[in-house]
Amino acid sequence: MTRRVALLVFDGVTLLDVSGPMEVLHQAGAYEAQLVSPAGGAVTASNGVVLGATAPPEAVGPLDTLVIAGADHLAAAGPDEELLTAAGRLTAQARRTASVCSGAFVLAALGLLDGRRATTHWRHARTLALRHPRVRVEPDALHIADGPFHTSAGISAGIDLTLALVEHDLGAEAARAVARELVVFMQRPGGQSQFSTALATPPARSDLLRTLTDAVLADPAADHGLPAMAAAAAVSTRHLGRLFQAELGTTPARWVERVRLDRAQQLLLDGHGVTATARLSGLGSDETLRRAFARHLGTTPSEFRERFGSAQGAPVSGR
Incomplete structure (x- = not known):
């Protein structure tokens, strides 16, 4: 069965938001995309x-999938x-609708993401959340499915999203075959972070906080509790908390946890087991x-390791 897919484009569209999903669909061979x-x-x-030669909406019949580019x-604006x-x-004619990158703003403006x-x-995640407060925005995910609506992160994440749609429609082996042909990493699950804490966090302005954050990034498993960090910086715990809020927009504990989570993801990809990862990342327990x-x-x-680690070719050790 050939599934009909429409990709909604417009002047100023990001080309990879269009070409990435289209190539995945083309390689899968079971879709008619326009x-x-x-x-x-x-x-x-x-x-x-x-x-060139895009169709107007009135020329499009029932659809299996609509993809809105960003x-x-x-x-x-x-x-x-x-x-x-x-x-x-087009959404009314489609069994399911997906958006790539800022294409989510179209679905949100239509009210289709309310409560989802x-x-x-x-x-753009903060802007989406402020402009559409009824949408449960999750800025750290690569792609999310909620009912018939699928949204993805920026640009190349549209490839991940489309591979996930192919996997749902045709099975994991079909999606893997497409990923191999395109030489992309098929196994990025929707739960994978878009970016690391080190890259996402703006650099600390003060030398004091920059020294502390560098120490955490260098050795996440060390003692980075609030008292220990405050003592290392020779400031009170309250003052340190104010510094983190003022410069990084979060608390010391939350920032350290995200750094440790980044390290845990890499440890799992490197083949470490769950227990070893918990210990080496500083998160402590399973x-x-x-x-x-x-x-x-x-x-x-475990799911992250199974979907990711094997694709890395690294042996999985421990629990």
């Missing part, structure tokens, strides 16, 4: 590439009425590790 735009005809991507202006009208019409979990590019993975990534350490 480009659709609000008025039909040619549209120009943000990098100047012209996408663009920076959707987050900056919001989608225009013409795009919203086209998206609303969703993600977008980490740079249960603490499991809670951290569930809270921040929506998965378990």
